Each structure stands twice: as structure tokens, then as C-alpha cells.
Amino acid sequence: MKKLINDPRRVVSESLAGFGLAHHNLVRVHSDPDLVLRREPSRGKVSLVSGGGSGHEPLHSGYVGTGMLDAAVPGAVFTSPTPDQILPAITETDTGAGVLLIVKNYTGDILNFETAAELAQAEGITVATVVVNDDVAVEDSLYTAGRRGVAGTVLVERIAGGAAERGDTLEQVAAVAERVNANVRSMGVALAPCTVPHAGEPSFTLADNEIELGVGIHGEPGRRRMPMADANSITDQLLEPVLQDLGASSGDPVLLFVNGMGGTPLSELYIVYRRAAEVLAERGIRVERSLVGNYITALDMQGASVTVLRLDNELTELWDSPVNTPALRWGM
Amino acid sequence: MKKLINDPRRVVSESLAGFGLAHHNLVRVHSDPDLVLRREPSRGKVSLVSGGGSGHEPLHSGYVGTGMLDAAVPGAVFTSPTPDQILPAITETDTGAGVLLIVKNYTGDILNFETAAELAQAEGITVATVVVNDDVAVEDSLYTAGRRGVAGTVLVERIAGGAAERGDTLEQVAAVAERVNANVRSMGVALAPCTVPHAGEPSFTLADNEIELGVGIHGEPGRRRMPMADANSITDQLLEPVLQDLGASSGDPVLLFVNGMGGTPLSELYIVYRRAAEVLAERGIRVERSLVGNYITALDMQGASVTVLRLDNELTELWDSPVNTPALRWGM
Structure with missing residues (x-):
């Protein structure tokens, strides 16, 4: 195996650091815990947060910005982010209009986003979740009960992001995201x-x-x-x-x-x-x-x-x- | 070797066909000879034409559109396009303001673009050429006398394209392209x-x-x-x-x-x-x-x-x- 890396343990953090430098006009990269946020926080709109294991770049960090995500939470390679990584993404980006979590259907992601959602709700933040499960290949899979979430996630993030940007309520943005996932x-x-x-x-x-x-x-x-x-x-x-x-x-x-x-x-x-x-x-x-x-x-x-x-x-x-x-x- | 292809001889033509379908709002793909043109011809501005062997995608076809190229001429994989492919790219896109050819420094490309330029000039079209040679690795190379043209080409195409779009003359656009190449x-x-x-x-x-x-x-x-x-x-x-x-x-x-x-x-x-x-x-x-x-x-x-x-x-x-x-x- 030849890879352009320094140390397998630092792949995610160094890649995120480079990403943050290259796109500093659009995003802020936070480390410990790893977190990618919009450079300009959104005002008054519903916040969109997604994330998952790293290794699927540009998903999700590459989709942080106007008309798409407010925050992305990158886990280790092919590993779900932890609830204490997800929680600050929710609390940092909530404007009072609520937060929509876009979660690919993998057991670890579902559990950890759910835990973070509960913690955020305990802090008084309104949270909704849409689970993406567009992969028709198999019913259950190695890391999944039910269908896996794959490329459809990009489309959910883009279209729900457009709905949030035009000022839709959390309920409306979630409904748009669900409609994309259903179709x-x-x-x-x-x-x-x-x-x-x-x-x-x-x-x-x-x-x-x-x-x-x-x-x-x-x-x-x-x-x-x-x-x-x-x-x-x-x-x-x-x-x-x-x-x-x-x-x-x-x-x-x-x-x-x-x-x-x-x-x-x-x-x-x-x-x-x-x-x-x-x-x-x-x-x-x-x-x-x-x-x-x-x-x-x-x-x-x-x-x-x-x-x-x-x-x-x-x-x-x-x-x-x-x-x-x-x-x-x-x-x- | 496993590749998502049907027939090695049809890789370029089928890929271009798919490219033309996916981006029909921006480009027109012409076959026999292979040629990628802007959907909306430019009016009055200097035309920018580039091309070279295929296999470097998105270069050059992916850069046809407003603010960049007016035409791209894709040769066979890693093979220069022929003069009779390049000539119609020049004649089709010239608006009377002249045409700038952006050529990566490979012997075949230089010869074939030069021949096409002479044929176009014989038809009364004003043609200028900028040769891109940004690769510092080696002085001469397998297919090159002098330095090879590599990634700097993308920057030349973008920046010269911006100059053409704002209405610069052929001389001015060529000077901008040369300045990018020099730097x-x-x-x-x-x-x-x-x-x-x-x-x-x-x-x-x-x-x-x-x-x-x-x-x-x-x-x-x-x-x-x-x-x-x-x-x-x-x-x-x-x-x-x-x-x-x-x-x-x-x-x-x-x-x-x-x-x-x-x-x-x-x-x-x-x-x-x-x-x-x-x-x-x-x-x-x-x-x-x-x-x-x-x-x-x-x-x-x-x-x-x-x-x-x-x-x-x-x-x-x-x-x-x-x-x-x-x-x-x-x-x-």
C-alpha cells in the first residue's frame, strides 16, 4: 500500500487541517473534537448537520457552506463520529430555528446521532432527524439494519440545504429531506x-x-x-x-x-x-x-x-x- | 486491468457522448471529428481553443464554457488531436476577434496546432498561440523538447478565459496567458x-x-x-x-x-x-x-x-x- 499520508493515525486530522486552510473563506475547522463549521454562521435559518465516518470525501465536509450544510462531523475512517463530537455541531449552529440531522443509515451513526440529539434536546434545542437509506442493493448489511445510505445523501444535503436557506421551518426542511429520500x-x-x-x-x-x-x-x-x-x-x-x-x-x-x-x-x-x-x-x-x-x-x-x-x-x-x-x- | 469501458477503441467517443449529454446546457459535442464547443457561441470576444490527448479529464473538455474555453479538441488517449480536428474548432469559434490557441508543450501538439493555425490563417483568421511549459521536473522528456505542460494549463485557461470574457483583444488575452505561464x-x-x-x-x-x-x-x-x-x-x-x-x-x-x-x-x-x-x-x-x-x-x-x-x-x-x-x- 502506498498512500500520500504521514501517519495512519493522523490521516483525518491532517486532511481536515489542509481542507480548512484551502477553504478558509467558506469553513472553519475545529479540532478536538473534529468539526467543520460554516465560516459565516447562518442567521435565523434552520441548521443542517451531517457527518459520518471519514473516507468518503468530499462528503460531508466538502458540503459545508451556503445552501447546504451548517456543520459536518467527521469520524475516524469508516467509523461513526461520537456523540460528544456531534453535540457541539448541533449547539454551535442552532440559531433557535432548530437543527436537522442528516444521517446515513448505519447502525453506529444512527445510535450516535440519536444520543447527541437527546443531549441537545435536553439543552432545549429542537432537533429533527432524516435517515438516508437509498441503496437498493441489499436489505440488511454488514453495518446496517435496513438499507444503507449512499450517494442519495449528497442530494438530500443539497436540496434540504436549499430549503433551509430560503427560510423554511424545521418541519418543512425535514419534509423536503424525507421527500428526497423517498424518491x-x-x-x-x-x-x-x-x-x-x-x-x-x-x-x-x-x-x-x-x-x-x-x-x-x-x-x-x-x-x-x-x-x-x-x-x-x-x-x-x-x-x-x-x-x-x-x-x-x-x-x-x-x-x-x-x-x-x-x-x-x-x-x-x-x-x-x-x-x-x-x-x-x-x-x-x-x-x-x-x-x-x-x-x-x-x-x-x-x-x-x-x-x-x-x-x-x-x-x-x-x-x-x-x-x-x-x-x-x-x-x- | 478492469475498466468501466465497452471497447478500448470507443473510450473517447463514448465518454464524450456521455459528457455531452450530462452537460448539454453548457456544451455541444461534435463527433467525426471529435470537438467540444460552447452551447452558446461567444459574440465578439476573442475565442480560446485548447486540446490535446484524452485521458486527462476534466482537462480540456470540462473547461469549455463562459469564462474559459470556447472549444476543446480531444485526441485519442495520450495522443495529439489532428490538424483537421483543430481547424474546425478555430473556424467555428472565431467571431472576427481572433483565436488564442493554448497548447501544452508536447511535440505532437505543437506541430498539429501549428499546422491548424496556418490553415486557419490562410482562411483569414487571426491566430495567436501560447505554449504552456510549467513542469520543472525535467528539461526534455519522452514526448517533449523543453519543459512539459502540465497542471499550469488549467490556470492559463481560466485566467486567459476571464480576460477574453471581459473583452480584451487577442493581443491582450495572449499577453495575460503568457504572463500566467511565466509565473x-x-x-x-x-x-x-x-x-x-x-x-x-x-x-x-x-x-x-x-x-x-x-x-x-x-x-x-x-x-x-x-x-x-x-x-x-x-x-x-x-x-x-x-x-x-x-x-x-x-x-x-x-x-x-x-x-x-x-x-x-x-x-x-x-x-x-x-x-x-x-x-x-x-x-x-x-x-x-x-x-x-x-x-x-x-x-x-x-x-x-x-x-x-x-x-x-x-x-x-x-x-x-x-x-x-x-x-x-x-x-x-
């Missing part, structure tokens, strides 16, 4: 595993001609191992379960999101996008918005995921609204 | 090689504990092979030659750009950024702007490069001016 489905594939820095070796192994269909963003097993296939065939096998589960039908307006797992070139993501767009067009499903790139990764894993979000006018409008974060920026 | 230096490192799709095997080999210091963006040899080291030490060995060659001194305002080669996680790029920023701070060099991410890649190569651009007020203002492309977007 988004994802599935991923790994061509090669990732290596957690402190482990020093790949989290799983794949034969030279083997891929993991339905892989999780920590390398959790998916639906099955299968022989390597061409991009069109793999894309079809990701997209079909997504569309079926979503119940997408002709005329539906959607956002098509092809995400890279970290080690796959952008050019290959566009080959996947091309096929997915072709299949959607054949079925009369209208791709109205797109996102292609490394937005939620699994360290250096080679692979991709396909996400479809069924849009409506309001979700589209919120998606388009101004956003200014280190990793997603438009309209300002 | 920018880069050096890269590979931890693991890349694999060209039609070759099917790595372009070079590195031992388990070996890295290539000063590597080119096609895997060309750099200054030396050396044993794997920690991120701080590697960063120092990239940054020192850059600063020396640039003659950077205390008080200089700079843009610090840490670029990923394609297969390295973003978190590691921030660890490199952290150290580079630390060294610059120690020397009194002021980091006024930053860029961190995969902006000019070498397929799935693992590695990074460090680029320093010495800024002045005008370059900073142009850097900050609105840009709206698939891969770089702010202010609009």
Missing part, C-alpha cells in the same frame, strides 16, 4: 477494493476478472460477485434495480447522478452516464438534471454508483438554488 | 502507474515501495525513482524545485494548486496541501487562492502534483471572475 435510489459496483490507511491492506479481495455488484461505500458485500463485464452491461445491472425499486415510469422527470468511488477516472463515469441516459431515454424517463463525478467516495476504491432521483418542480428549484461549498458550487 | 511552476509524483485502455497494461512499473518523482502526465519518467516516503517529505521534494525555479520570495502572493492524478483520494490531496501551505507560510509567501482536486489527470494514475502561480492584482481578479464550465464553476 431516490442508488446502486454501486466495485472493480477493485479500497485500503483503509490504518489497516494497510485491501478491505476485501476481488479476482482479476471479478467485480462486486451492489457494493457498499465501505466495501461491504453487495448482491453478488460476477465476472467483469462491459460498461453498458454493468450500468444496466445497476440501473434496473434502481428504476424498479423507484417505480420510475415514462414521463417522470429525474436527476441522474453517476458517482465515482474514488479510483475510477472521470472518463469512465461518463461512459456509464451515457448508457444510463440512453436507457432512461428509451423508457421515456426525462433526465432534467445531472451530476457526474466523485461526490461520495470509498477512499481509493475503483468503481461507480448510479443514482436516480425523481424530481418535482419544487425539488428541481431547490436543486438549482445557489450553493457555495468547497465541493459543490453554483449560482454564486 | 507558474509545477511538479508531480506517481505512486502507481496508469493503464491506457487500448494497451491493457500499466504504462510503466513501480516496485511496491517505489515512487516516480517528477513524473509526467502520461507516465513519462521524472527526475528519479525513490523509495516511498511520507506525504510531508514528498511534498517538500515537489515544492522546493517549484519555488526555486519560480524565484518565489517572501511577500509574494500566490495561488497554491494541489492536483490529483486520478486514482488518489481527495483526503490525501489535502494532506499534501496542508504541508505545502505550511512551507509557504514559513517563507512568508502568501497563499491568496487555492485549488485542490482532480483537475488534470493521467487516467487512473495514483499521485499528485503541486503547482504555484505567482499572482498579481489583475491575475487574481481574472481568476475570481465568473466561470461556468462542467468542471470549474463560480460566480454564476
Whole structure:
């Protein structure tokens, strides 16, 4: 394993320090506990807090800023942040309008965010939680009861962030976030595993001609191992379960999101996008918005995921609204 | 080799097709010959055309749009585009104000852009050329007489694009581009090689504990092979030659750009950024702007490069001016 790191134990803290220096105009990075906050605290609006294990960059820290998150709480690599990390993210960013926690559905995250929410509520802060569980690959998984939260999280954070920014109440922002989660489905594939820095070796192994269909963003097993296939065939096998589960039908307006797992070139993501767009067009499903790139990764894993979000006018409008974060920026 | 592709011979065309679908609001993709043009042709302004071998995505196609390029000409993977590909990019985008060609210093690119420029001039179009050669690693290289053009190209395209957008003449835009090139230096490192799709095997080999210091963006040899080291030490060995060659001194305002080669996680790029920023701070060099991410890649190569651009007020203002492309977007 060769990595551009100094010490496996300092990967998260040093990376956050660099992130904070590079984006000091947008964020403040707090250490001990690790915490990423907006440079300019929001005034009067509902606060959005997310977080989870590190290793999925730019998620979540890269999405702190106007029109998205107010705070991100990074745990150790692939490890949930602790309640005493999450609690200050809530208390620091609450303006009195309440705090929405956006939590990917992993057992550790659920427990720790819940504990932090209870502690914050005991301090008189109103907290709501939305759990993202968009991965159609498997019902239960290594670290999860129920479906895993994967790439749909980026879309929840963006769209709920737009709702908070325009002044929606906590109840309204939570409802928008729930609506995104109810209308988004994802599935991923790994061509090669990732290596957690402190482990020093790949989290799983794949034969030279083997891929993991339905892989999780920590390398959790998916639906099955299968022989390597061409991009069109793999894309079809990701997209079909997504569309079926979503119940997408002709005329539906959607956002098509092809995400890279970290080690796959952008050019290959566009080959996947091309096929997915072709299949959607054949079925009369209208791709109205797109996102292609490394937005939620699994360290250096080679692979991709396909996400479809069924849009409506309001979700589209919120998606388009101004956003200014280190990793997603438009309209300002 | 596992890649998300269908056929090595169709990698560029299928990737461009997907790119065109995903970003149809910003670009038009023309095939036969391959060409990426702005969706809305510019009116009256100087046109900027760049291009080169594919495999460096998002460069160049990802930088077509307002405030950056008017056309990008993608060759086959790691292969110069042909003159009859480049010529229509010039003729299609010229508004009468002239065309600036931004060419990375590789022998094939130089020859083919020169030929296309002559053909365009014979048609009465005014053409100027800026050659980017920011790589301090080696003097001559596998495909290059003189220094290679690498990550500095992104900065030339952005800043010259800003100058063209505000209405500068061809002479002025070319002068700005030359000023960026004169003030920018880069050096890269590979931890693991890349694999060209039609070759099917790595372009070079590195031992388990070996890295290539000063590597080119096609895997060309750099200054030396050396044993794997920690991120701080590697960063120092990239940054020192850059600063020396640039003659950077205390008080200089700079843009610090840490670029990923394609297969390295973003978190590691921030660890490199952290150290580079630390060294610059120690020397009194002021980091006024930053860029961190995969902006000019070498397929799935693992590695990074460090680029320093010495800024002045005008370059900073142009850097900050609105840009709206698939891969770089702010202010609009």
C-alpha cells in the first residue's frame, strides 16, 4: 500500500487541517473534537448537520457552506463520529430555528446521532432527524439494519440545504429531506477494493476478472460477485434495480447522478452516464438534471454508483438554488 | 486491468457522448471529428481553443464554457488531436476577434496546432498561440523538447478565459496567458502507474515501495525513482524545485494548486496541501487562492502534483471572475 499520508493515525486530522486552510473563506475547522463549521454562521435559518465516518470525501465536509450544510462531523475512517463530537455541531449552529440531522443509515451513526440529539434536546434545542437509506442493493448489511445510505445523501444535503436557506421551518426542511429520500435510489459496483490507511491492506479481495455488484461505500458485500463485464452491461445491472425499486415510469422527470468511488477516472463515469441516459431515454424517463463525478467516495476504491432521483418542480428549484461549498458550487 | 469501458477503441467517443449529454446546457459535442464547443457561441470576444490527448479529464473538455474555453479538441488517449480536428474548432469559434490557441508543450501538439493555425490563417483568421511549459521536473522528456505542460494549463485557461470574457483583444488575452505561464511552476509524483485502455497494461512499473518523482502526465519518467516516503517529505521534494525555479520570495502572493492524478483520494490531496501551505507560510509567501482536486489527470494514475502561480492584482481578479464550465464553476 502506498498512500500520500504521514501517519495512519493522523490521516483525518491532517486532511481536515489542509481542507480548512484551502477553504478558509467558506469553513472553519475545529479540532478536538473534529468539526467543520460554516465560516459565516447562518442567521435565523434552520441548521443542517451531517457527518459520518471519514473516507468518503468530499462528503460531508466538502458540503459545508451556503445552501447546504451548517456543520459536518467527521469520524475516524469508516467509523461513526461520537456523540460528544456531534453535540457541539448541533449547539454551535442552532440559531433557535432548530437543527436537522442528516444521517446515513448505519447502525453506529444512527445510535450516535440519536444520543447527541437527546443531549441537545435536553439543552432545549429542537432537533429533527432524516435517515438516508437509498441503496437498493441489499436489505440488511454488514453495518446496517435496513438499507444503507449512499450517494442519495449528497442530494438530500443539497436540496434540504436549499430549503433551509430560503427560510423554511424545521418541519418543512425535514419534509423536503424525507421527500428526497423517498424518491431516490442508488446502486454501486466495485472493480477493485479500497485500503483503509490504518489497516494497510485491501478491505476485501476481488479476482482479476471479478467485480462486486451492489457494493457498499465501505466495501461491504453487495448482491453478488460476477465476472467483469462491459460498461453498458454493468450500468444496466445497476440501473434496473434502481428504476424498479423507484417505480420510475415514462414521463417522470429525474436527476441522474453517476458517482465515482474514488479510483475510477472521470472518463469512465461518463461512459456509464451515457448508457444510463440512453436507457432512461428509451423508457421515456426525462433526465432534467445531472451530476457526474466523485461526490461520495470509498477512499481509493475503483468503481461507480448510479443514482436516480425523481424530481418535482419544487425539488428541481431547490436543486438549482445557489450553493457555495468547497465541493459543490453554483449560482454564486 | 478492469475498466468501466465497452471497447478500448470507443473510450473517447463514448465518454464524450456521455459528457455531452450530462452537460448539454453548457456544451455541444461534435463527433467525426471529435470537438467540444460552447452551447452558446461567444459574440465578439476573442475565442480560446485548447486540446490535446484524452485521458486527462476534466482537462480540456470540462473547461469549455463562459469564462474559459470556447472549444476543446480531444485526441485519442495520450495522443495529439489532428490538424483537421483543430481547424474546425478555430473556424467555428472565431467571431472576427481572433483565436488564442493554448497548447501544452508536447511535440505532437505543437506541430498539429501549428499546422491548424496556418490553415486557419490562410482562411483569414487571426491566430495567436501560447505554449504552456510549467513542469520543472525535467528539461526534455519522452514526448517533449523543453519543459512539459502540465497542471499550469488549467490556470492559463481560466485566467486567459476571464480576460477574453471581459473583452480584451487577442493581443491582450495572449499577453495575460503568457504572463500566467511565466509565473507558474509545477511538479508531480506517481505512486502507481496508469493503464491506457487500448494497451491493457500499466504504462510503466513501480516496485511496491517505489515512487516516480517528477513524473509526467502520461507516465513519462521524472527526475528519479525513490523509495516511498511520507506525504510531508514528498511534498517538500515537489515544492522546493517549484519555488526555486519560480524565484518565489517572501511577500509574494500566490495561488497554491494541489492536483490529483486520478486514482488518489481527495483526503490525501489535502494532506499534501496542508504541508505545502505550511512551507509557504514559513517563507512568508502568501497563499491568496487555492485549488485542490482532480483537475488534470493521467487516467487512473495514483499521485499528485503541486503547482504555484505567482499572482498579481489583475491575475487574481481574472481568476475570481465568473466561470461556468462542467468542471470549474463560480460566480454564476
